[in-house]
Amino acid sequence: MIKTPLCEMLGIKYPIIQAPMGPFYTTKLASAVTNAGALGIISHTNLFGVDPVKDMEKNILEVKENCDGPFGVNVRVARIQVDAPALLEKIVELRAKDPELKERLKLVITSAGNPEPPAKFLKDKDPDLLHFHVAPTLYHAMKVDKLCDGIIATGYEGGGHQSYEGVTTLVLIPEVVNNCSKPVVACGGFSDGKGLAAALAMGAIGVQMGTRFIATQECEFHPDYKDFVLRSADRDTVVTTGAFGPIRLLKNKYAAEHPHIMTKEEMKAREASLTPEEIAEDMKKYELVYKGDIENGPVLCGQSCGNINNLPTVKEVIEGIVREAESIIKGLSKYVV
Incomplete structure (x- = not known):
């Protein structure tokens, strides 16, 4: 059995977090x-003409x-994500009035923006609610280290929202572990027990995975989306510019029509004029993908798709990963002489 401080913090059996994959x-x-x-993590969804705050409440109550067991929620805090403050207020409100939610809704993961405003709000309004933030570079991680309870260090291999700097997971995780005091969860390219064992060896207390969980029986993504992931190799993703900055997605018609990766300065100028x-x-392009059009919208996916070729249950994925990691970690002792 593998037990890390992440299990203790969150009250979970296995040191694995399902990545948020909004807007889906x-x-x-x-x-x-x-x-x-x-x-499990509830994603920040605001695509389909619904009130995002009411939608978040519905999703929390459904889970x-x-x-x-325990679960968490994601709130994107990008500059153009104007609903973020209201979502955080709703999460705190729900926990305050429901003792069971206060016990089980353990974690807020913020991403795609500045962690300082949500960190200050949560520490003031609900200090018992754990707060992790996604950091794609050491520079960002050191800022998160001063504000949040944990750091999700995500490398360039990961799908969806990406950084401008392009730091890979193998470089990023040891850097963050060596320079930050808060617990580190590794993200970006993880899909099996080898990855979990490697993350723990680098000093992380667990992993966060997205793409591997897309290709599962329980995931509500469209079957054609799942099939696209299963048919793809590591070279079949590309990074381009999305609504919040760079995104990694599978190569399709949409990706071919959006080849340009904007600089951070260009992105800020674009946001100001949007x-x-x-x-x-x-956002309608994402809705197309969610409904099964895998050519005319962004099919978000990480490079780990090349290591994914089956459609198991979530339970089979998690238990298989942990079992493989246990075997690898135990076997490594033979190299110590």
Whole structure:
């Protein structure tokens, strides 16, 4: 059995967090992950013409009903994510009025922006709620280290929202562990027990995975999305510019039509000129993907897709990863003489 400080912090059996994958729904997936002994995460969804705050409340209550253990939520805090403060307020409100949620909704993961405003808010309004933030470089991780309870260090191999700097996981994790005092969860390219064993060897207390969980029976992503992941190799992803900055996605018609990666300065200038209508139009492309159009929208996916070729249950994924990691870690002693 593998037990790390992450298990103690979150009250979970296995040191694995399911990555948030907004703007898509991961409500059913989160329930399955939690029921399998890891930590399921509700994604920040605001695509389909619904009130994002009411949607988050519905998703939280649904996961609470459908699983027995702890779970978490993601809130994107990008500059253009205007609903973030209201979502954080709703999460705190729900925990305050529901003792069971206060016990089981353990973690908020913020991402894609500045962690300072949400960190100050959560420490003031709900100091018992754990707060991790996603950091793609050591520079960002050192800022998170001063504000949050944990750091999710995500390398360039990961799918979805990416950094401008392009630091890979193998470089990033030891750097962050060596220079930060808060617990580190490794993310970006993890899909099996070899990855979990490697993350622990680098000093992380667990891993966060997204792409591996897409290709599971319980994930509510469209079957064509899952099939695209299963058919893809490590070379079949590309990084381009998305709504919040660089994104890693599978090569398709949409990716071919969006080849340019904006600099951080270009992105800030673009954000300043964006209208709500333009943002909504961009979000419609994600809705197409969620409904099964895997050519005309961004099919977010990490490079670990090359290591994924089956569609098991969530329980089979998690238990298989832990079992393989245990075997590898025990076997490494033969190299010490």
